[in-house]
Amino acid sequence: MAIIEVEGLWKIFGGNPERARTLAKEGKSKAEVKAETDSVIAVNDANFGVREQEIFVVMGLSGSGKSTLLRCVNRLIEPTFGAVKVHGEEVTAFDEDRLRELRRTKMSMVFQNFGLFPHRTVMGNVEYGLEVAGMDRGQRREKAQQSLELVGLDGYGDSQTSELSGGMQQRVGLARALVNDPEILLMDEAFSALDPLIRADMQNELLELQEQWDPACTILFITHDLDEALKMGDRIAIMKDGGIAQIGTPTEILTEPADEYVRSFVENVDRTKIVPARTVMRDLRDDETVPADGPSVSPHTPIAELLPTLLDADGPLAVRDSDGPLRGVVSQEAVMKEVVENADGARRREARAGRTEEEPETAVA
Amino acid sequence: MRLDLGDAFAALIEWLENNFEPLLDAITIAIGATIEGLEQALLFLPSWVMILLFTLLAWWVASRGVAAFSLIGFTLLENVEFTLFGLDVAFGMGLWELTMQTLALIVTSTLLSLLIGIPIGIWAAKNDVVDTVTRPILDFMQTMPAFVYLIPAVVLFSLGEVPGVIATFIFATPPCVRLTNLGIRQVSEEAVEAAQSFGSTPRQLLFKVELPMALPTILAGINQTVLLALSMVVIAALIGAGGLGEPVVEGIQQLRIGIGFEGGLAIVILAIFLDRVTQAIGEKAGTTTQAATG
Structure with a gap:
């Protein structure tokens, strides 16, 4: 079930939003709408649902x-038209x-440039959400501590955010967002x-x-x-x-x-470097087994990276979560199919590129 | 028909005087009491104790250099007499009481500037209309020759320290409003969005994020306000506000070079002390806040 539903969402800045929407619906481009109404369309009729988890x-x-x-x-920005629903409740009407x-x-948020509060320590940043919600100090310290451990920043609570590297600052941003579960x-x-x-x-x-x-x-x-x-x-x-x-x-x-x-x-x-094991994975068939201590890969391993392990494996390769349970298996056929499709794509691209290069010559001839 | 701006303004002041007497009296009493109390507090302890306290303060917030300067400078303001190897030594300008009077006047008018300037600055930062309206008013307050404020101040608050504080307040408040406004507007958009996205109320956003992050800029404004207030000291002495302006005015009126010089020097010493100390406070706040905004 969709936890977030976005329905007919528009964000139009300035000018005449009603008219801008009408024009955009008639198929006018962003630039044409801007020229005619002075409105900038930032979001144009977005519709989608985000499923739980x-x-x-x-x-x-x-x-x-x-x-x-x-x-x-x-x-943080008010939509001009349309609705956002969370668990079926219309957030846009709240x-x-x-x-x-x-x-x-x-709902919480992580920002591109971290959006940390430089006057607060790492701990002060992480507990911010709980603090404004009115949780008492001891309780929120404990939760913030758990959140810091989760992102691997145990022991950095008293540091100033400016002392941390970019990656660590974003971990603070993540811990701050996760602190209220x-x-x-x-x-x-x-x-x-x-x-x-x-x-x-x-x-x-x-x-x-x-x-x-x-x-x-x-x-x-x-x-x-x-x-x-x-x-x-x-x-x-x-x-x-x-x-x-x-x-x-x-x-x-x-x-x-x-x-x-x-x-x-x-x-x-290059799809083999992107498409992860989980997309070509299937369930283990009844007539198959994979050794518990045999080779395995994580569901996120790109196909290109699992090829060597797969060649070494006898039969299908186990796909396991980092903590052990079997998620499924990857067979040589499935991977081969993916590789071939990728190669096909590459060949088509080359063919097209070749054609465009040849065109001037044909014209001369 | 002729429109006379000067007459119109005079009429306005007269109207204020006639219709707001209770309010004006209340202001006079409140400011008078504050400045009187401060003066008595500053003169309560013997001067050498105060000199030591100022020196320690300078040491604590600023540096050893500023502390040494304060020790020597403030000692020069007082009268020092002692006997060394049977020789009577005496030096100093004997301006201690006037210096403390001036300090009381500056502190009072600065407090008034902060009390009124910071909220207006916050309002201007949040509201573009307020910003647009206050901007020319602040320009006006700051560029109008400061002497001009003395006339309505005397009409409304009679002679003495209170109109001195009022005139100083009008002249010295603009940087406080401006830099509060600027400081809050400079807080990074993402930090504000972050605070909002975690469910801050507008008040929490202001007090937990915007004001702390704007603090170094606001303190720079307070520093300027203090120094502008000090520059009003001589002018305020013309309407009987007392303090270090007195010897300067006396020097002018009687062409006594020595007295005028001493009064001026005392103001310089006080100015350097106040500047370095308020600046150091701003820098301290800045090291924790600004380092990470980049």
């Missing part, structure tokens, strides 16, 4: 409206008190400001954390990085000019791009 990624280039869309969900209650108990985590380009290596670490840790949580957080994740979207997302929405171009699983986005825009995005992706 999934990671839903909204991907788009800068200016595509993805951050505005995210802020409409917790109403008064100030109910909205605050929602933000304090159910939110059901929904909004992440606005949360890892985009980090070094590539640290970014990969944080992505993996978030995926692991999300698996360990019970019940798991629902994550609405914003990024401009397709690799990140494919790695993190259970489902991905691709945004273009404020509208949603396609919603689908990583595999669907890669194999069945809805339009030219999405196709141009995904065509240069």
